[in-house]
Amino acid sequence: MSIATKYSPKEVENKWYSYWLEHKFFQSQPSEKPSYTIVIPPPNVTGVLHMGHMLNNTIQDVLIRKARLKGYNACWVPGTDHASIATEAKVVAKLKSEGVEKSSISRDEFLNHAWDWTNTYGGKILNQLQKLGASCDWDRVKFTMDDDLYESVIHTFIDLYNKGKIYRGYRMVNWDPEAKTTLSDEEIIHQEKQGKLYYINYHVEGTDETLCIATTRPETLFGDTAICIHPEDERYQHLKNKRAIVPVVNRSIPIIQDEYVDLEFGTGCLKVTPAHDENDKMLGDKHQLEVIDIFNDDATLNHYGLDYQGKDRFEVRKLFAKELEQKGHLIKVENHINKVGTSERTGAVIEPKLSDQWFLKMQDLAKPALDAVLTNKEVKLFPKKFENTYKNWLENVRDWNISRQLWWGHRIPAYYIGEGKNDFVVAKNADEALELAIQKTGNPTLSHADIHQEEDVLDTWFSSWLWPMSVFDGIRNPENEEFNYYYPTKDLVTGPDILFFWVARMIMAGYEYTDQKPFENVYLTGIVRDKQRRKMSKSLGNSPDALKLIEEFGADGVRVGLLLSNSAGNDLLFDEALCQQGKAFANKLWNAFRLIQGWEVSTEIEQPEHSKLALDWYAAKFQATLSEIEDHFSKYRISDALMQTYKLVWDDFCSWLLEIVKPAYQQAIDAKTLKSTLTLLEDNLKLLHPFMPFVTEEIWHNIKKRTTNEALIVATWPEQANFDVQFLKDFEITKDVISGVRNIRKEKNIAFKESLQLKLINNENFDAKFNTVVEKLCNLQPLQEVNEQVEGAFSFRVLANEYFIPIEGAVDVEAEKEKLFAELTYLQGFLKSVEKKLGNEKFVANAPEKVVAIEKQKQEDALAKIETVKTSLEALN
RNA sequence: GGGCGCAUAGCUCAGUUGGUUUAGAGCGUCUGGUUUACACCCAGAAGGUCGGGGGUUCGAAUCCCUCUGCGCCCA
Numbered sequence: 001m002s003i004a005t006k007y008s009p010k011e012v013e014n015k016w017y018s019y020w021l022e023h024k025f026f027q028s029q030p031s032e033k034p035s036y037t038i039v040i041p042p043p044n045v046t047g048v049l050h051m052g053h054m055l056n057n058t059i060q061d062v063l064i065r066k067a068r069l070k071g072y073n074a075c076w077v078p079g080t081d082h083a084s085i086a087t088e089a090k091v092v093a094k095l096k097s098e099g100v101e102k103s104s105i106s107r108d109e110f111l112n113h114a115w116d117w118t119n120t121y122g123g124k125i126l127n128q129l130q131k132l133g134a135s136c137d138w139d140r141v142k143f144t145m146d147d148d149l150y151e152s153v154i155h156t157f158i159d160l161y162n163k164g165k166i167y168r169g170y171r172m173v174n175w176d177p178e179a180k181t182t183l184s185d186e187e188i189i190h191q192e193k194q195g196k197l198y199y200i201n202y203h204v205e206g207t208d209e210t211l212c213i214a215t216t217r218p219e220t221l222f223g224d225t226a227i228c229i230h231p232e233d234e235r236y237q238h239l240k241n242k243r244a245i246v247p248v249v250n251r252s253i254p255i256i257q258d259e260y261v262d263l264e265f266g267t268g269c270l271k272v273t274p275a276h277d278e279n280d281k282m283l284g285d286k287h288q289l290e291v292i293d294i295f296n297d298d299a300t301l302n303h304y305g306l307d308y309q310g311k312d313r314f315e316v317r318k319l320f321a322k323e324l325e326q327k328g329h330l331i332k333v334e335n336h337i338n339k340v341g342t343s344e345r346t347g348a349v350i351e352p353k354l355s356d357q358w359f360l361k362m363q364d365l366a367k368p369a370l371d372a373v374l375t376n377k378e379v380k381l382f383p384k385k386f387e388n389t390y391k392n393w394l395e396n397v398r399d400w401n402i403s404r405q406l407w408w409g410h411r412i413p414a415y416y417i418g419e420g421k422n423d424f425v426v427a428k429n430a431d432e433a434l435e436l437a438i439q440k441t442g443n444p445t446l447s448h449a450d451i452h453q454e455e456d457v458l459d460t461w462f463s464s465w466l467w468p469m470s471v472f473d474g475i476r477n478p479e480n481e482e483f484n485y486y487y488p489t490k491d492l493v494t495g496p497d498i499l500f501f502w503v504a505r506m507i508m509a510g511y512e513y514t515d516q517k518p519f520e521n522v523y524l525t526g527i528v529r530d531k532q533r534r535k536m537s538k539s540l541g542n543s544p545d546a547l548k549l550i551e552e553f554g555a556d557g558v559r560v561g562l563l564l565s566n567s568a569g570n571d572l573l574f575d576e577a578l579c580q581q582g583k584a585f586a587n588k589l590w591n592a593f594r595l596i597q598g599w600e601v602s603t604e605i606e607q608p609e610h611s612k613l614a615l616d617w618y619a620a621k622f623q624a625t626l627s628e629i630e631d632h633f634s635k636y637r638i639s640d641a642l643m644q645t646y647k648l649v650w651d652d653f654c655s656w657l658l659e660i661v662k663p664a665y666q667q668a669i670d671a672k673t674l675k676s677t678l679t680l681l682e683d684n685l686k687l688l689h690p691f692m693p694f695v696t697e698e699i700w701h702n703i704k705k706r707t708t709n710e711a712l713i714v715a716t717w718p719e720q721a722n723f724d725v726q727f728l729k730d731f732e733i734t735k736d737v738i739s740g741v742r743n744i745r746k747e748k749n750i751a752f753k754e755s756l757q758l759k760l761i762n763n764e765n766f767d768a769k770f771n772t773v774v775e776k777l778c779n780l781q782p783l784q785e786v787n788e789q790v791e792g793a794f795s796f797r798v799l800a801n802e803y804f805i806p807i808e809g810a811v812d813v814e815a816e817k818e819k820l821f822a823e824l825t826y827l828q829g830f831l832k833s834v835e836k837k838l839g840n841e842k843f844v845a846n847a848p849e850k851v852v853a854i855e856k857q858k859q860e861d862a863l864a865k866i867e868t869v870k871t872s873l874e875a876l877n
Numbered sequence: 878g879g880g881c882g883c884a885u886a887g888c889u890c891a892g893u894u895g896g897u898u899u900a901g902a903g904c905g906u907c908u909g910g911u912u913u914a915c916a917c918c919c920a921g922a923a924g925g926u927c928g929g930g931g932g933u934u935c936g937a938a939u940c941c942c943u944c945u946g947c948g949c950c951c952a
Contacts, residue, residue: 005915190952339952388881389950396951496949531888557917564903565889571948573889581904584917595914631893640891643903655919665913739921746921752912779912826899833899842935851896851936858898 003597003702007590007695009554009583016697017130025068025713026135028075030485036072037489038064039468039519040136041502042081042144045118046090049128049546051528051536051562051574052495058559059525059638060493061134065690066633067490068135069717075486076135077471079142080123084409084460085179085345091117091408107407107455114408118145131547133555133693135713142471144463145410152475153410153463154428156513161414161426165361166402168421172278173401175353177299178346181405182357184459184501188341188350197266197336198321201329202227205243205252211236212331214266216338217276218324219316221246222304223294224253226272228283231257233268247329248320249306256287275354291354299351313351356421358403358412358456368511369504370394378517379507382636386496386524393500400505402459409457416452417441424454465505468492468518475513492519495527523636526571528562533573549579556692557583563642563691585646586695589688592654593699595662596677602668610772611673614660617731618680621652623723629687630720645687653684656735660776678703683718733798734770740796741778744805748794752779756805759784759793763800763868789875797823800864802872813876820876824869831862 020026028035038060043053060076068074091114092102102110126141142149160166173182198218201210213227227244229236243252260283261270274284275293284291294304301308301316308316324330341350372378373390381387403412415433417423417440425440427433430448438446469475474483488510494503503522510518528536536543549558553576560582565572625648632641661677663669682703685696689712700712741758750756758780771783790804792811797803837843837855844852 006917007915385882392880392950500950570890575889575904577904578889580917584915587917588915591915591918593914598914635893637891640902643891647902654915658914659919662914742920743922746909749909752910752920830899837936840935844935846935847896854897861898 003594005591005594007554007587009556009586009694010551012698013131013133013555013694016694017133019697019711020135020713021138023708023711025711026076026137027139028073028137030481031073033071033073035486035490036064036067036074037077037486038075038491038493039077039471039489040079041492041494041498042079042142042464042467043125044083044086045080045122045143046083046086047080047125049125049132050543051546052525053125053129054132054546054549054558055528055562055572056493056495056525057129057132057134058562059523060491061132061559061693062563062638062690063491063493063523064135065693065713066717068713069686069689069715071716074135075137075140077140077142078126078129078134078136078138079140079144079467079471080126081144081460081464081467082118082409084404084406084457085176085181085183087114087118087122088406088408089179089345110407128547131550131555133559135693140471144460144467148473148476149463149466149470150410152466152470152473153458154413155475156466156509157410157413157458157462158426158428160360165364166426167359167361168356168424169359169399170354170356171359171401172281172352172354173357174341175297175299175351175355176343176346176348177295177297177351178348179343179406180297182353182355182401182403183343183345183350184401184461187344187501189344190339190341193338193340195336195338195340197334198324199267199331199333200247200271200324201331202244202247202271204239204255205245207242211239211244211255211269212267213269213271215271216336217273217317218321218330219301219305219308219313220273220276220294221271221320222249222301222306222308223273223275223292224249224251224271225274225284225290225292226253226287227255228258228261228270228272229255230259230261230263230268232259233261233263235268247324248327254287254289256283256289258283258286276352278352281352281354293354295351295353357401358414358458360400360402360462362397362399362508365508365512366394366397366504369507372507372511372517379519380521382521382523386499389496390499390504394504400459402462403454403456404459405455406457407455409460410463411457412454414454416454417446417450425451461501461505464502465509466513468506468510469513478514487514488517489519491521491523493523493525496524497527499524521636528572528574531573531575533571536574544574544576549576553579553583554586554694556586556695560585560642560646560691563639564646565639582692585650586692588650588654589684589692589695589699592649592658593681593702595658596674596681597702599663599674600668601671601674603671605668605670607670607672608772608776609769610776611661611670613769613773614657615673615676615680617727618652618657620723620728621731622648622680622683622718623721624725624728625652626687626718626720642691645691649684649688653680660773685712686715686718689713689715730767730770733764733766734773736798737770737774737801737803738777740798740803741774741780741805744794744796745778748807750807755779755781756807757781757784759786759790759804759806761786761788761802761868763802763864766801789871791875795872797865797868797872799861800868802868817873817876820869820873824866824873827862827866827869831859831866834858834862 040060041056064074064076094117095102095113157166174188176183195216197214197216199212199214200218201212203210211227224246229239239255240257242255244255245252260279261268272280272283272289274281274289274291292304294301296302299313300310303309305316308320321330342348343350370391373381373387381390413428414424414426415437417437425433425436427436433451434446434448437451438444466475468487468489472483472486473480474487492503506518510516530536530542534540534542553561558579561579564578564581625644629641629644632644661673685700689696697712745752760783762785774780775782790806792808793804793806794811795802795804834855838859
C-alpha cells in the first residue's frame, strides 16, 4: 500500500468530524462517571468566527478532549447570546435598507424581524466551530433568548427585586445617542482625543465685571445652573454670594464655592451643568442646583438650545463658539487633549445623561464573589495575576445599571400603574401584575388597560451571568438531575477583557442562587494581535479569515499554531508562520507513521540490542515527559504542555527512536521491535489527540482496523508509571557521544557512508551496552576501549571520557591543539568560579550541605576533564 | 491623578519556595547534506550576563529600593 508523502487534512477532517458526530462521541448524559463540564462563553449571535474565538475554543476543546481521554464524562455546552445592542443595530440597519424605520413599526413587528434575522443569520459561528474540531455536545445548543433561559432571567429579576436588590433610580448614565440606549461603564472605551479648551466670559450680575471660565464643551452652556469657585481662591474672593449671567441665554445663575474645583486647571472658575456631567451632578446635588437637560435622545439640542434646537451637539459646539466670539464672550481657544468615552458598540461619543434606570445593588453580591477568589480559593484564576484586578474592581464595585432602551432582549417585568415614581409592580406576567396592582392600589376595578409593561429590556449580561446555571435549567428547576450532575462546572475559558462584566458576575450569581461556585478554574486567554502588536480588527483589515486559515493549514495546524505561542494571559502575536509550523508537525507525524507502516516484518530476525535499548529508553522518556505534561496541564500551561509533546514526538520519537530502530535499506524489521514501536506510536497519538484531533484519529485507524468503541477520541490516556532516571541520564551521555562523532564528520567533511573506527578511554566506566546505539547511528565499526592516547586521530571528550577517530594522515595537529586550548580555557574558567565559591568560608559554613556537595562534584568533574584535555595536548606535542 | 503588571538570545516566551556544571525552548539566522518516512526534511553552529543604578545575602534573572521604557485597569 502506498500512501501520500504529504498529509492532506481536508477530507480527513470532514471524515472524522462526521464520524465523531455520527457515533455521538460528543454527547453527554449524566452517568456514574465523574463529570467534567465546560460551558462555552456564548459568542454573539451576530458573530463570525475570528482569531479570538479560534484560540479560545481550541483551548476549551483541548481541555474537554483530554478530560474525555482521562475517563471523565466530558460535556461541553455550546450556545450563543442575543447581544441586544449589536443585534438590534443589525436589524435596524437591515430594515432601513428596505426603507422601513424602526419608529414606524410596533414592538412586536420589530421582534418578528429580529427573530427572522436571528434564525437566518444567527449562530453561523457555531457551524464554523465545527471546522475547528470543537467537540461540543451539539444536542445542547442554547441561546439566551430561548424560552427556558428567558424565563430564568425574568425569574431572577423578580427574585432580586423582591429581595430589595433591584431599584429604580434617577441617575447619570452613559447614553449612546446612536444606539439610543444606556451603556454600562464596562462597555465604554476611553480614548484620548484632541479637543479644545474654550475660555468664555460671563458677566457678574449687577456689576461691570466679568469672570472667565474654561470649558471643553461650550454647547452645554445652555444647561448651566451655576458657576463654581474654590473657597480659598484668592482671585475670586470678591465674587462670593454674587450671581453671574449666562452669555446669550441671559439667565442668572448663582456663584457657588466648593473645594472640588481644581485651582490649577483653566481659570479656576468652573461652569456647572448638572444634567450633563457626573461631577457637576454631584455639585448640583450638594448645592441644590437646578437641573436643565438640553439634549434630545439623539444628542441634538432641545428647546433649551434656543436657535440651535434640533442641531447636533458637535455642530452646535462649532456654531455656538462662533456666535460667542462674534458677541465678544469668547476670549481664547487652546488645544487640549481630553479623554472621551466612546461606545464599544457604535463608536459614538457617550453623553452623560440623567434618566430613570433600573439598578442592581452590588455590595452584597460582591462579597461572596470576592471571598471565593481571594479567600476560599474556590475559584482559581489562571494566571494568578488577574486576582489583583479582580479584587480592585469588586472592592470598588458600583451598582449595575441593568436596563437598556432597546426592544431586542428580556423585557423588564415591571408594570406601571400610574405616573408616580413608585407606581409599579413587578410580576412574571400581565395577569399576575394586575393582581398585584389591585392589591397595591386597593382598587379592584383596575384592568389590563390600566397597566403597562416597562418598555426597556435588560442588559445582555443580565442573562449571561446566569449561563452556567441556566443552560442546565438550574434557575427554574434547581433540583433537576442534570444540574446536580454537571454543576458546578469545571473550567471557564475567556478573555480578561470580560473578567468583570461576565466572570465576576457569574460568580456572584452562582453564590446567590446555588451557594456554590459556578466553575472551578478560570483560564484567561490573551488577546490575539498581529505581528505589530495591533489588535485584530475589521477596520485595520489585519485579521486573517479563520476558515481560510483552516483551509490552508488544516484545523490541526491552525490549532497547534495558535497554541504554540500562547501562554495564559499573555497576548498572542499571531503569525501565519505558526500555523505553517503546526501543519509541518502534522506532516511529520504522518511521515513517521508512513515509515513504520512501510516496514517489512520478519519473524526470523532477533531483536537487535540497539533496538531494545532504544525502545526501553523511549518508554522511560515518554513517562518522564508525561509527568511534565501533566504538571503543565495542572497549571493550565497549555502551550508548554504542547511544546513538551511536540519535542517528545519530533525529537525523541522521530529523530532518535525511529532512527535507531530503522532497519537498513531493504532489510526487514524484527517483529518484536515493530510491535513495541507501534505501541509507543499509539501512546504518542493519545497525548497528541487533544491538540491535533484529526490527524491522530486518522493515523490511529490506519494502524489497524478498529471498532467504533476503539476510536481514539474515547481511548484511554496513558497511565503514569515509574521510570529509571539513571537510564535516561546514561542515554543523554550516549547522545553526546553520537553528537561528538557527527561533529567530527561535519568538520572534516567525512561522508556518512564511510564507516569509521571509534576508540575510547573509558575514564567514566560507561556501560558498553550503549555502544551498539552509537555504532548504529554513526556508522561505526565496533567500539574499542583503549588505555592510551591514540595518535593520528581526531578526538573529543564527553565528561572525562576521551574518544578517538583514527584517520590516516589527515589530522591537522595545529587545529586540534587550538580546539583543545579553547576547551581548556573554558574548563579552567569554570573551575575557577567553582573554586571561588568553595574557597569562601561563609559559603561552606552557611550553604546547605547538598549545595556544597554539588559544588564539590563540579570541581571534581572539571578537574578530571582538565586532566584529559591536558593529556591530549601533551600527546600532540 | 490612583492602582496593577511587565522589561531574559534577532522575534515570541519559559525560568515554579534565591543554590544541579559561567541562563533554557520554539521560531528565525548561519554552515553542511539528492542517507528511498518527511526539504512541511536531516545534521550541526552562532547568538543573551537577564532594561540602568543601588542594596540585602555565603550566593540574586529570582528578594528590596530607585531610575528609565512599555502595557493594562480605574478615575
